Amino acid sequence: MVNKRILSSVLGSLGVLAVASTITVNAKASTYETTPMLSYRYSKKTANYHDKSTSVHYKYVWKKAVEAWKQKGFKWTSKESSKTNLTSYNDSSKKGLTIAGYDAVRYNPSNGYIIRNNVMINRAVFEKYGYSTDDQIHVAEHELGHALGLAHNKVNSKSVMNPANRFYSIQPCDVRGMNKRYSTAIDNDSVNPNQYVDVIEYMKVKPRVSRVSYKYNATNKQLLIKGQAEGFSKIAVKYGHNKVRIFKVDKHSAFNVKYHFKGYGTFTVYGVNRKGKIVSNKYKIGSNKYATEKTVVYKNTRNKNGEKIYLSNVAPSTIRVFNRGKLVKEFVADSSGNTIFISQKKLRKSNLITIDQKEFNKKTSVRVKVPKLQIGENNVINY
Numbered sequence: 001m002v003n004k005r006i007l008s009s010v011l012g013s014l015g016v017l018a019v020a021s022t023i024t025v026n027a028k029a030s031t032y033e034t035t036p037m038l039s040y041r042y043s044k045k046t047a048n049y050h051d052k053s054t055s056v057h058y059k060y061v062w063k064k065a066v067e068a069w070k071q072k073g074f075k076w077t078s079k080e081s082s083k084t085n086l087t088s089y090n091d092s093s094k095k096g097l098t099i100a101g102y103d104a105v106r107y108n109p110s111n112g113y114i115i116r117n118n119v120m121i122n123r124a125v126f127e128k129y130g131y132s133t134d135d136q137i138h139v140a141e142h143e144l145g146h147a148l149g150l151a152h153n154k155v156n157s158k159s160v161m162n163p164a165n166r167f168y169s170i171q172p173c174d175v176r177g178m179n180k181r182y183s184t185a186i187d188n189d190s191v192n193p194n195q196y197v198d199v200i201e202y203m204k205v206k207p208r209v210s211r212v213s214y215k216y217n218a219t220n221k222q223l224l225i226k227g228q229a230e231g232f233s234k235i236a237v238k239y240g241h242n243k244v245r246i247f248k249v250d251k252h253s254a255f256n257v258k259y260h261f262k263g264y265g266t267f268t269v270y271g272v273n274r275k276g277k278i279v280s281n282k283y284k285i286g287s288n289k290y291a292t293e294k295t296v297v298y299k300n301t302r303n304k305n306g307e308k309i310y311l312s313n314v315a316p317s318t319i320r321v322f323n324r325g326k327l328v329k330e331f332v333a334d335s336s337g338n339t340i341f342i343s344q345k346k347l348r349k350s351n352l353i354t355i356d357q358k359e360f361n362k363k364t365s366v367r368v369k370v371p372k373l374q375i376g377e378n379n380v381i382n383y
């Protein structure tokens with residue numbers, strides 16, 4: 001697994017027990033009432049820390065994250081030297097960019113007490129994926145949650161311990177987890193007290209499709225879809241019931257897809273891993289987004305001279321009128337109400353009138369049928 005490789009490169013010669021988690025996209029999010037705990041803790045609900053970061057910005061990020069936990073009852077105190085170190089690093093390698101932060105802990109398994117604790121956040125991820133300062137603080141709060149003995153809550157949970165947290169601060173479930181951790185003894189099964197255990201808890205970047213924009217190209221009958229792929233390198237596009245198509249993401253995590261298609265189906269855009277498994281949110285583009293809406297025929301009347309059709313349409317647009325599929329009228333509408341007249345001569349042989357409209361930069365609408373009339377009949381829809 002990708003993460004194990006990263007962890008071993010990060011920790012070098014240390015014996016690593018990685019507590020792994022994988023991201024899956026669940027339709028429904030749910031949250032454990034009490035965020036689960038890990039098998040280590042500080043001896044009391046209080047600890048020193050040494051903030052080793054050098055920039056004003058990252059000192060601020062750690063300060064806010066520490067304060068957030070203090071407010072919820074964990075007493076952190078800044079010290080010049082401590083077994084708990086807070087810092088940031090900058091790993092912009094492809095694999096590095098899948099990890100927003102991690103916490104490397106050594107503890108004594110006989111009592112569960114922490115021997116040393118290195119709490120890290122990845123600056124490269126923050127820069128690459130545009131994490132706001134608040135997002136960065138949430139990552140720092142998450143890593144401090146591990147540092148004090150909390151495990152992950154569920155995937156997609158509303159918890160600072162969401163395995164790919166970016167948007168949540170400390171939630172009531174997390175406070176319950178912390179209180180439980182510090183009122184529960186460590187479960188020690190006859191281990192050698194001279195051993196120590198190293199654990200790393202890391203946080204994956206939440207893969208996300210973002211900044212999506214799209215435009216219809218009528219000449220090539222293509223939808224052009226642009227956007228950012230955060231945390232994955234292949235973008236999947238599914239149109240209607242067609243087979244999924246996979247496109248590349250460039251060096252700057254951008255994608256730019258041209259998709260030729262027919263009809264009025266929905267596009268679904270999402271990130272996939274190398275095996276084609278879905279790893280991100282799904283972004284949907286329905287026909288109401290790329291195609292012009294249908295016209296509305298609210299009245300039509302017919303006499304021996306021909307037929308009048310009263311139309312509600314979008315403006316500006318190009319309106320086309322067909323009889324049995326053959327174009328009988330085309331005009332540019334600059335107002336949203338139009339009356340169309342079709343002479344008896346054009347109607348005589350057959351009478352099956354359909355109308356569509358097209359806005360600039362959008363696909364032509366679905367054609368609507370005009371209710372069929374005999375000479376002397378009227379048809380009105382009252383709204």
Ligand SMILES: [Zn+2]
Binds near residue numbers: 142146163201202203
């Ligand atoms: Zn984590």
